[in-house]
Amino acid sequence: xLVSGAGTNLQALLDACADPAYGAEVxxxxxxxxxxEGLARAERAGIPTFVHRVSDFATREEWDxxxxxxxxxxxxxxxxxxxxxxxxxPAFLGRFGGRYLNTHPxxxxxxxxxxxxxDALAYGVKVAGATLFxxxxxxxxxxIVAQAAVPVEDDDTVETLHERIKVAERTMLVAxxxxxxxxxxxxxxxxxxxxx
Ligand code: GAR
Numbered sequence: 001x002l003v004s005g006a007g008t009n010l011q012a013l014l015d016a017c018a019d020p021a022y023g024a025e026v027x028x029x030x031x032x033x034x035x036x037e038g039l040a041r042a043e044r045a046g047i048p049t050f051v052h053r054v055s056d057f058a059t060r061e062e063w064d065x066x067x068x069x070x071x072x073x074x075x076x077x078x079x080x081x082x083x084x085x086x087x088x089x090p091a092f093l094g095r096f097g098g099r100y101l102n103t104h105p106x107x108x109x110x111x112x113x114x115x116x117x118x119d120a121l122a123y124g125v126k127v128a129g130a131t132l133f134x135x136x137x138x139x140x141x142x143x144i145v146a147q148a149a150v151p152v153e154d155d156d157t158v159e160t161l162h163e164r165i166k167v168a169e170r171t172m173l174v175a176x177x178x179x180x181x182x183x184x185x186x187x188x189x190x191x192x193x194x195x196x
Pocket of ligand 1: 003004007009082083084085103104114115116130169
C-alpha cells in the first residue's frame with residue numbers, strides 16, 4: 001500500500017485484514033515522505049514500511065525504479081495507492097501494471113488530478129464520490145474498478161465534502177479490495193470484471 005498523508009484508507013484496510021476471512025493482508029506500506037500518520041499507522045500495526053523521497057534521487061526515473069524495487073521486495077499481488085500524491089512512472093507500471101490500483105476522491109472521469117473534491121464542489125455538481133481504478137500512464141484515466149457516490153450539500157466546504165467522500169471511499173475500498181483478493185479480477189479493455 002502506498003500513502004502520502006493521513007492514511008485513513010490504509011487504516012480501514014488494516015482493520016479489515018484483522019479478520020482472516022477478509023482474504024487479504026497488507027504486506028508493506030510505502031511512502032514518498034517521512035513523518036506522516038500513514039506510516040505511523042503501519043508501524044503501530046507491525047507492518048514493514050519504506051520511504052523514497054523524489055528529492056533524494058537524481059532523476060524522477062531513478063525514484064520510480066526505486067519505488068518499484070521496494071514494492072517488489074515485498075512480492076505483493078496487488079499494490080494500492082490511497083492518498084499517494086505521486087504519479088507512477090514506466091518502471092513502476094512495467095512491474096505492476098494491471099495490478100496497481102489508486103483511489104481518487106471524485107467520480108471519474110470527472111475531476112481528475114490533485115484536487116478532486118475541491119474541483120467537484122467548485123463546479124457545482126450535486127453528486128460527488130470516489131473511484132477505485134487500475135492505474136495506467138495517464139492521470140486518473142485507468143479502467144474503473146468501483147465507485148461510490150455521496151450527495152453534495154448546499155453548505156459544504158471542501159473539507160466537509162471531502163470527509164463525506166472519504167467515509168464512502170473507505171467502505172468502497174475495503175469491500176472491493178476484499179473481493180479482488182478473494183475472487184480475482186480481469187481487465188478487458190476499459191471494463192473490469194471481478195470474479196471468474
Ligand atoms: C483520499 O480521499 C484519496 O482519494 C485522496 O487522498 C485522500 C487520502 O486520504 N487521493 C487523491 O486525492 C489522489 N489524487 P487518507 O490519507 O486518509 O487515506
